Amino acid sequence: MKLLVLGASGATGQHVYRLAQEAGWGVHAFVRSQAAASRLDPAHEHSIGDPTDPKDVARAMVDSDAVAVCLGISRRTRSPFATPVSPLDLTSRSVEAVLQAMHAQKTRRIVYVSAFGASESWSSIPWWGRAFLGLTQVRHSMVDHTRSEALLARSGLDWTALRPMMLEDASSLDAAREMKSGDSLLKKVSREALARTVIQALNDHSTIGRSIALVP
Template sequence: MKLLILGATGPTGRHVVDLALRAGDSVTAFVRNPAALGDLADRVTLFTGDATSPRDVSAAAVGQEAVVSALGVGTSVRAGDLFTRASTAVIGAAGEAGVSRLVWLSSFGVGHTFDWSSGPQKLIYRTLLRSVYADKAIADERIRSSALDWTVVYPTRLTHGPAKGTFSADDRLPMKGNPTISRADVAAFMHRATRSGEWIHRSPVITD
């Protein structure tokens, strides 16, 4: 499968790249800094650009079969308008290139999932993550309103632990406390979703 991966050098995106290569996919890694891919640079097609630039994303989307976005802001508690601008660029680029499949990484607690959150989660989402989540909410709704075959993924708190393969995924899951899921498991779910119609036009919540 020909995959365009945004955020390919990030902590989740790197796992997606690894899994795609193991599966024999043709990977185009959309990055700001090619050196960040390290030893994987020779195994992927590198595209250096800005994920919020419609022109850059459009050029990278040509010839792809699916777009996977694992964009994030790292440890920052401010998104600026990264997700809103990137979603606009991706929707337009995919439409122009004739790419219908989009798997987009969001966060549990964004938009409609906030109401399903536990008390401890809501406190964090209302304070520390308020700016980032507001930007993500707008982006997610834009994607859901698009003509693409989208999947918007809502993982709980991300960790750097190893993949367990035992996580739960559904349109809605009960929450207690502040559950977690490894980035490796999130990447595995996203990669599988590109090949399956099960999650098209759905917004799965995933957690351990």
């Protein structure tokens, strides 16, 4: 297996890169800048480019069997109220570029890190949670993840979207699990657990064509 990781310099993406390597896969990191590349292990295979540029993405995808998208709209700080510093359509435009390259190169498998609240899951958030999110800058991520998931659903490719609610940086030896009725939305999923779930999903064909809500 050769995996292309977009957002490989991010908090979740770095775990995905490492876990894929530990699984014995070939891994190629796609990052946006030399500064981002310098945060990776120097031994990491990587390309630098714009994830919304189909040509840059296509160059990085050569020989890949699967793609993991761990991009996110960055804000000035991690506060949900902080001003976004990424384009507000970063994830959906990147998904468009990725899907174009996948079709051209006959790469079929993609796992996309989304968020609980995207698409129809928005209505499963209690009113007070929706009211809070609507006041924050996180709402832009929800809108863009919704667009991304719609593109994946129409792609005809083997996609899986993973929807954690809130993330934290705690380490975890376990993957996250699928949400069941009655699970609390307030428990945070560790980014390492989320990355383990990305790796599991890439190996699990029963997740194809599904958006999966995740809890710790």
